[in-house]
Structure formats: structure tokens, C-alpha cells
Amino acid sequence: MSNHLLQGKKGIIFGALDENSIAWKVAEIAHEQGATFVLTNAPVAMRMGEIQKLAEKTGAQIVPADATSIEDLENLFKTAVDTLGGPLDFVLHSIGMSVNVRKGKHYTDLNYDWLAKGWDVSAVSFHKVMQTAWKLDAMNEWGSILALSYIAAQRTFPDYNDMADNKAYLESIARSFGYHWGVKKNVRVNTISQSPTRTTAGSGVKGFDGFIDYAERMSPLGNATAEDCANYVITLFSDLTRKVTMQNLYHDGGFSNIGISDLAMEKFSQE
Numbered sequence: 001m002s003n004h005l006l007q008g009k010k011g012i013i014f015g016a017l018d019e020n021s022i023a024w025k026v027a028e029i030a031h032e033q034g035a036t037f038v039l040t041n042a043p044v045a046m047r048m049g050e051i052q053k054l055a056e057k058t059g060a061q062i063v064p065a066d067a068t069s070i071e072d073l074e075n076l077f078k079t080a081v082d083t084l085g086g087p088l089d090f091v092l093h094s095i096g097m098s099v100n101v102r103k104g105k106h107y108t109d110l111n112y113d114w115l116a117k118g119w120d121v122s123a124v125s126f127h128k129v130m131q132t133a134w135k136l137d138a139m140n141e142w143g144s145i146l147a148l149s150y151i152a153a154q155r156t157f158p159d160y161n162d163m164a165d166n167k168a169y170l171e172s173i174a175r176s177f178g179y180h181w182g183v184k185k186n187v188r189v190n191t192i193s194q195s196p197t198r199t200t201a202g203s204g205v206k207g208f209d210g211f212i213d214y215a216e217r218m219s220p221l222g223n224a225t226a227e228d229c230a231n232y233v234i235t236l237f238s239d240l241t242r243k244v245t246m247q248n249l250y251h252d253g254g255f256s257n258i259g260i261s262d263l264a265m266e267k268f269s270q271e
């Protein structure tokens with residue numbers, strides 16, 4: 001069902017890898033809600049070819065860009081503004097990757113070259129995206145910029161490894177750049193702290209099944225799915241949330257405020 005919440009709005013959606021991706025669901029619902037947008041992902045992610053299906057379904061153009069490359073980002077923003085016919089109303093940064101997580105390196109034995117790479121991809125790229133848009137004056141007044149985070153930025157989840165630190169940095173960038181965007185153009189910048197979700201990035205974390213089961217039991221509303229997350233993203237891109245900025249917004253079925261739940265107790269009380 002469409003309420004036309006994004007009618008006439010233009011944007012860029014980073015990070016749709018396959019149909020499980022949070023960004024994929026955002027693109028589908030943004031399209032239903034009347035938005036036009038450019039889809040982008042790292043050139044290596046294009047090889048799978050899945051994103052073509054999404055582009056056809058949503059009438060979007062695809063512009064490959066490594067989110068750590070300023071050159072790629074400049075090309076992306078210029079092409080998006082040209083193709084869509086003017087500055088943008090929304091940007092979704094839905095990107096995460098840790099080489100240490102991928103290669104199973106323990107937090108007490110990190111490879112710092114890999115740490116730097118993961119930090120650049122998962123956190124600094126958010127700054128690069130916003131700085132590129134800033135310099136090209138590519139955002140419209142009252143636009144909305146969002147990135148996705150996880151509660152390991154606030155609380156310790158040992159297997160989340162160096163991604164926890166990357167997410168803390170990402171959330172800080174949202175606050176710091178959010179100030180400047182607000183003053184300059186009334187553009188808001190937020191992060192959504194999402195429940196564990198079965199996607200390529202999510203499932204790469206060691207012990208993910210335990211993680212997701214634990215969160216499901218602890219959350220009064222249960223885990224938020226990728227589709228739930230996409231719906232929330234749409235509200236934050238809409239004109240109904242214009243004064244929400246510089247926030248880390250929990251979208252987790254209540255997990256972030258729970259101490260213990262009956263369902264978790266049941267599990268831990270088992271002999």
C-alpha cells in the first residue's frame with residue numbers, strides 16, 4: 001500500500017547486494033512510495049548481477065561506486081543529480097564490512113591494516129559520502145541522510161569484533177556532520193540501530209544464530225526484520241520527521257531497554 005510519502009523525492013541508495021539486504025527492501029518500498037533514486041554498490045558487488053533485477057523493478061539507474069573512493073563518490077553524486085533532474089532529498093548509507101570479522105581474527109589479535117580497511121568502509125565512508133554531497137551542494141533543503149548501526153556501539157558483543165568500534169565512530173560522524181548540515185541546509189542526519197538481521201553482512205558475524213535468537217527472546221516486540229527497518233527508513237526520509245536529527249535511533253523491538261525477559265529466563269533456567 002502506498003501513502004505517497006516520498007512522492008517527488010530523489011535520492012541515492014547504497015548497499016543493495018541481494019534481496020536480503022536492508023537497502024534492497026528500502027529501494028522496493030521507496031519506489032512504492034513515489035521516490036526516484038540511483039542505486040549504488042561497490043564495483044565488486046555488481047558481479048553477482050542481482051542489483052540489475054532491483055533496478056528493473058524500481059526504474060532506477062545503477063552507478064557503481066566504492067564508497068571509500070572520493071573520485072567514485074563525486075561521479076556518483078554528479079550522475080545522480082543529472083539523471084534525477086536536480087539535488088537530492090535522501091541518501092541511505094547501508095554499508096558495512098570488517099576484514100578481521102571476515103577472516104576470523106580475534107579482537108585481542110587484530111590485524112591493523114585490516115582494521116583500517118574496515119573502518120574506512122564501514123565508518124569513514126559515511127563522512128566521505130556527506131563531504132562529497134556538501135562540496136557539490138547536492139542536497140535539497142530539508143533532506144535526510146541515514147546510516148545503519150548496531151547496539152554493539154554502546155554495549156559489548158564480543159563476536160562483533162572491530163565492527164563495534166566502527167559503529168561507534170559512524171554514530172559520532174552522524175552527530176558531528178549533522179550539526180553542519182542542519183545549520184547549512186536544514187538537512188537531518190541520523191543512524192538507525194537495527195536488530196540483528198539475516199543478511200550477508202549480518203550472517204558473517206561469528207555466532208550469528210545465537211545472537212539473533214538471544215535478541216528475539218529479549219525484545220518484547222521480537223526482532224525487527226529488514227522490511228520493518230525499510231519502513232522505518234521511509235518515515236525518516238519523509239516530511240513527517242523533519243526535526244529529527246543527530247540521533248542514533250533504536251529500531252530493535254525494545255531490545256535496547258530490556259534487562260531480562262520471560263522468554264530469555266526460560267532458556268537460561270533450563271537444566
Ligand SMILES: NC(=O)c1ccc[n+]([C@@H]2O[C@H](COP(=O)([O-])OP(=O)(O)OC[C@H]3O[C@@H](n4cnc5c(N)ncnc54)[C@H](O)[C@@H]3O)[C@@H](O)[C@H]2O)c1
Pocket residue numbers: 014015016017018020021022023041042045065066067068093094095096097121148149150193194195196197198199200201202203
Ligand atoms: N544484518 C544485521 O544484523 C545488521 C544489524 C544492524 C546494522 N546492520 C547494518 O546494516 C547495513 C547494511 O547491511 P546488511 O545487513 O543489509 O548486509 P548486506 O551485506 O546486504 O549489505 C552490506 C553492503 O555493504 C556493501 N559494501 C561493502 N563494501 C563497500 C564499499 N567499499 N563501497 C560500497 N559498498 C560497500 C556491500 O556490497 C553490501 O551491499 C550495514 O551498515 C550493517 O552493518 C546490519
